[in-house]
Amino acid sequence: MSENNRVIVASGLQKQVIAPAANNASEILSILTEINLQVAAGVSVAITGASGSGKSTLLGLLAGLDVPTAGSLQLFGQELTQLSEDQRAALRLGKVGFVFQSFHLLEHLTAVENVLLPLELAQVKGDLKQRALTALDQVGLAARAQQFVTKLSGGEQQRVALARAFVTQPELLFADEPTGNLDRHTGQEVAALLFRLQHDYQTTLILVTHDESLAAQCNHWYRLADGRLHRQESV
Amino acid sequence: MASYWQQWVRRWRLSEMRLLFLALWISALAVAAVGFFTDRVESAMERQASQVLGGDLVLSSSRPLPDEYRQLATRLGAKMAEVVSFRSMLSVGETAQLVQVKAVSTNYPLIGELQAANNLTAAGVKAQLPASGELGAEPRLFHALPAPVGATVKLGRSEFILSSVVTKDPAQGVNFFQLAPQVMMPLADLPATGLLSPASRAEFSLLFTGSERVIRELKASLQAKLAPTERVRTLQEGAQNVQQALQRAGRFLGLAALLSVVLAGAAIVLTAASLVRHETAAVAVLKAFGLARRRILVDYLGNLWFLALVAGILGALVGFFLQTLLAHWLVQVVAIELPPASWTSAWVSIVTALVMVTGFALPALLRLLDTSPMQILQGSLQAPTALVGVFMLSILPAIFLLMWIQARELSLTLWVFLGLLVAVVLFWWLAKLSLNGMARLSTRQGWQGLALLRHGRRSLLLVVVFAMGLFTLLLLTALRTDLIGRWQASVPADAPNYFLINIQATDQANLENFLKQQNIQANLYPMIRGRLVEINGQPVTADDYPKPEAKRMLEREFNLSSFAVFPESNTLLAGQWFDANTQGFSIEKGIGETLGFNLGDRLSFDIAGQRFTETITSVREVRWDSMQPNFFVVAAPGSLLDKPYTLITSLHLAPNQPELIPTMIRQFPSITAIDTSAVLGQVRSLVEQATLAVQGVFAFTLVTGLLVLWSALQAQKPERQREIAVLKSLGANSRSLRRRIWLEFLWLGGLAGGLAGLLTLLAANLLGFYLFDLGLSLNPWLVILGALAGAGLVATAAWLNLRSLLQVVPMVLLKT
Structure with a gap:
């Protein structure tokens, strides 16, 4: 892995939170103790672990949604721990996509309007609507573009979320349990779509899941336990 | 009981429950404050009008009145004064002058005070009735006669000293055509003058004051006994000029109060809908565990009624306090004494809270009970959608009932109710048309600048609520300005005296x-x-x-x-x-x-x-x-x-x-x-009181409007918080998020305000014409002013309410 094609470099990351305890007291809870991770451009990385092991916390830190308590973290070569929230957001704009377990589509918008959102935020020029429709077409939902997302099924909503994530052709995509809220069959379909798009656009993928079959499809697989990452050799 | 209480406390943790409480409390507060205040001003105005009449009830006859009436009044506990009035000649030396003699009993006047001066140029001060052997006279008698204050004059067989210039007789009435100047004398001195014989033309009057109940009973008893020469007058049949002003003011106050109820009702509807959304899962789980529908209904209803009761009582208390402050402040501005408030308004505010929670929340609850427990197993929870029929059967009658309680006038209630229905339908339709049109336009190439406005579509309900609120405020402003202008113009400073x-x-x-x-x-x-x-x-x-x-x-x-x-x-x-x-x-x-x-x-x-x-x-x-x-x-x-x-x-x-x-x-x-300056003074002081009332009520309605706007925004907070988190995760910075909030609400507020202005233009003309006898006027500034005020007000309130959401950490998206 050469220096300049690393998208993420994390070393010695720690995350502690203050949790309320009995008798109005509070205690410091250590979620991540020592995280070291380097991710090269274009690869897919899976992170698995038991419930409460800190998978989502780690994903949030890597995406710059939150800041670590200690350690260093570089995203696209920039040290995240030195940046303000707005500067971290600017770093993500147009370059980072997200797929969430609960989809997090905006309910008052139609499918195509949801997909338009990141393009408009990044102030991309050109025929945005056409781009959004193309993205929806890629996930097989062109026909439902004008539907409000509340009218769509869970699988369809997650496909809209995939279209929203890939419409800016991001360099990096974070997926948080993307199949967690879907039935097995639909989950498999959505996963297949995710990997196809990741492959087509050469997007770096960080995937948090507890579905081992899904993790096994990634280039690299880490298990999170006791606040540390353990490399899992693919089966 | 203990478990019931625990459940209530547990439910209190729901933000919707607290919001519902807030909305109920605000409505009860508004109703109580407006009620207490208008009650006080109304009774001040009635007192003023009674003063012109001379009492709450006046019995007069061209023949002496039988003792039976005096005994009846004493038995019922009414206060009483007696007046005998007739024309006679008064002479000073060789000169004679026709005068209107007014012989009054010792407890005259019952309402207001008599004012007199020692000479023609001095200002009148509070004075006693003329003592035995003395006369008080109107200034014009002194102009007509060559007699100064202190002169001895002859009236019938008696001699009197002209002891004072009467500058204000509160019960002089509004009879401009009384030709002769009036002199006032003690009733006890009347027989000695020998002026009244059975054939004399005179008016014998008994003036009464007392509580509303006493006056009502007295009037009924008197009317049953009246001889053909006798007649009874009460405030309602009193001086015509005073009544017109009183009627207009009363109508305006009623209207203002009922519009503030409608405003608060909008907040309850929003919150109840939000509560149902939240509780759907809980009800599905309870039903899956085997709880009967009835049990769940009783449980929720009990909780809500308790909530309404507490909100009503607290609202009444705080409303009373607020009203005291407002009255204190306004009294200093216009220097008018307000009688104390009655407790009726406290009951009205508690009843209002209960009616509101029943009328607005019950249908939502009934729909909630239809939630199928299967939804839990299927994993997809659908909040029940409100049915048009439910609105018809519950919310509309509740609004009507509340309006009626406030306005106490069926025809006014009916008209305003129908007007509001039309307004809601119009607002809904126009807002939907423009919001959807704008959203569709925003996806076209070249129109992407409008993309932000697309988010306004979720706020159709908000626009309707804002528009209703702004409509109320604009309508009140328009009518208030017109009314006060008209009143003041009717008694300008150079009005004839x-x-x-x-x-x-x-x-x-x-x-x-x-x-x-x-x-x-x-x-x-x-x-x-x-x-x-x-x-x-x-x-x-x-x-x-x-x-x-x-x-x-x-x-x-x-x-x-x-x-x-x-x-x-x-x-x-x-x-x-x-x-x-x-x-x-x-x-x-x-x-x-x-x-x-x-x-x-x-x-x-x-x-x-x-x-x-x-x-x-x-x-x-x-x-x-x-x-x-x-x-x-x-x-x-x-x-x-x-x-x-x-x-x-x-x-x-x-x-x-x-x-x-x-x-x-x-x-x-x-x-x-x-x-006529005394009469003019009374009319002017009435106008001052009416103005005071209208301004006071206007202030309350303005505050209610803002509070409702606030709670409406509150209902959207969770959704907006999630949205901001999503936008942040996609790379939006705080500047662009701030811009989004401002632009969205400037647009929503402007739309709501423009629509409200348009409808105000129509409604003010209709109402002004039919209810307040005002002429037609078309003022395009109402629309422009409405849009500007709406945009400014709504965007500022939204910013103050939502800015804390900008602190949301996008990590919350990963935890759900």
């Missing part, structure tokens, strides 16, 4: 000249006395009419006039005013209604033994509070001038012209000058 009557036709030119020299503007109107004898050729007598009012009109002579210029204080309702060639009568609306004639009917008057017949060619509305000479019947210009007539006029005299009237009377001895 003197009536000159009995001006001889031969003096007309000289008097006009005299007034011109003094720079005084006055129109002289001829006044002809005539008795109505026929309508459409059929003879009429008092016996043909059952109504006492109609009987009285036919028993006395009318004052007719004839002139060419349509008076400013009148409004033409039907027909045509006279031009150079027309003949006919122009009648006042009320007299036509009372006596049953209208446009096209022929009236015959007996004027000094001659018959004068004409057709009614126009109907006018007369503002009796204008202080101008007004006439029930006016004939075409010049048509009556061959009959015997005198002239009448009104004029304004500045306080620095005290010599003018005596000089004028010396030059034109036949003229009688009547000082």
Whole structure:
């Protein structure tokens, strides 16, 4: 892995939170103790672990949604721990996509309007609507573009979320349990779509899941336990 | 009970439950504050009007009143004063003057205070009744007689000392045509004068005050015993000029109060919908565990009623406190004493909270109970959608009931209710049209700048609520400005304060000249006395009419006039005013209604033994509070001038012209000058009170509107928080998020305000025309002002409410 094609470099990351305890007291809870991770451009990385092991916390830190308590973290070569929230957001704009377990589509918008959102935020020029429709077409939902997302099924909503994530052709995509809220069959379909798009656009993928079959499809697989990452050799 | 309480506490943790409480509390607070305040101002106004009448109830007769009535009043606990009034000659040495004698009992006046001065130039101060052997007299008696204060005068067989100049007799009434100056004497001195014999023409009156219940009972008992010569007057039948102002103010206050209830209702609907969304899962789980629908309903309903009860009581308490502050502040501004508030408003506010929670939340609850427990297993929870039918059956009657409680007038309630329904439907339809149109446009190439406005679509309900709120406020502002302007214009600072009557036709030119020299503007109107004898050729007598009012009109002579210029204080309702060639009568609306004639009917008057017949060619509305000479019947210009007539006029005299009237009377001895400044003062003080009430209520409604706006925003907070987190995760910075909030709400507020302005324009004209007797006016500024005020108000409130959401950490998206 050469220096300049690393998208993420994390070393010695720690995350502690203050949790309320009995008798109005509070205690410091250590979620991540020592995280070291380097991710090269274009690869897919899976992170698995038991419930409460800190998978989502780690994903949030890597995406710059939150800041670590200690350690260093570089995203696209920039040290995240030195940046303000707005500067971290600017770093993500147009370059980072997200797929969430609960989809997090905006309910008052139609499918195509949801997909338009990141393009408009990044102030991309050109025929945005056409781009959004193309993205929806890629996930097989062109026909439902004008539907409000509340009218769509869970699988369809997650496909809209995939279209929203890939419409800016991001360099990096974070997926948080993307199949967690879907039935097995639909989950498999959505996963297949995710990997196809990741492959087509050469997007770096960080995937948090507890579905081992899904993790096994990634280039690299880490298990999170006791606040540390353990490399899992693919089966 | 303990478990019930625990459940209540657990449910209290729901933000919707707290929001519902807030909305209920705000409505109860608004109702209580407006209620307490209007109650106080209304009773201040009634007291003022009672003062003009002389009491809450007045019984008068042309014969002495039997003791039975006095005993009845004493038994019921009413306070009582007695007045005997008649005309007589008063003499000083060789000079005699016709006076109106008013003999009063020791506890006169029952309401207000008597004011008197020691000489003509001093200002009046609070004074006692004239002592035995003394007389108090109106200033004009001193102008008419060569007698100073302290002179001895003769009245009947007794001698009196003219001890004071009476500057204010609170119960003087509004009789401009009382020719003779009034003197006041103790009733006990009356028999000794020997002036009253069984054949004398006099008016004997008993004035009563007491609680509303006492007056009601007294009136009923008296009416059962009345002899034909006796009649009872209460406030409602009292002086006409006072009543018009009182009616308008009362209507406005009722309207303002009920609109504030509707505003608060909007908040409850929003919150109840949000509560149902939240509780769907809980109900599905409870049902899956085996709880019966009935049990769940009783459980939720009990919780909500308790919530409403607490909100109602707290609202009443805080409302009382707020009202005290407001009244305290306003009283300092206009210097008027307000009587204490009654507790009725506290009950009304508690009932309001209970009705609101039942009417607005019950249908949502019933729908909630239909949640299938299967939804839990299927994993997809769908909040039940409100049905149109549910709205019809529950929310609409609840709103109607609340309005009725507030307005206490069925027809007003009905009209405003229908108006509001139309407003909601119109707002909904127009807002939907423009929000969807804008969203569709925003996806077209070149129109992407509008993309932000797409988010406004979720806020259809918000726009309707904002628009209703702004509509209420604009409507109140428009009507308030109109009303207050009209009232103040009706008693301007230079309103006439003197009536000159009995001006001889031969003096007309000289008097006009005299007034011109003094720079005084006055129109002289001829006044002809005539008795109505026929309508459409059929003879009429008092016996043909059952109504006492109609009987009285036919028993006395009318004052007719004839002139060419349509008076400013009148409004033409039907027909045509006279031009150079027309003949006919122009009648006042009320007299036509009372006596049953209208446009096209022929009236015959007996004027000094001659018959004068004409057709009614126009109907006018007369503002009796204008202080101008007004006439029930006016004939075409010049048509009556061959009959015997005198002239009448009104004029304004500045306080620095005290010599003018005596000089004028010396030059034109036949003229009688009547000082109406006391009456004018009473009307002006009424207007001040009405203005005070309207401003107070306006302030409350403004606050309610803002609070409702706040709770409406609160209901959208969770969704907006998630949205901001999503946008942040996609790379939006705080500057662009701030911009999004401002732009979205500037647009929403502007849209709501523009729509509200448009509807206000329509409604203010309709309401002003039908309810408040105001003219039509089209003011495009209402729409512009509405849009600007809406955008500013809504965007600022939204920013203050939502800015804390910008702190949301996008990590929350990963935890759900």
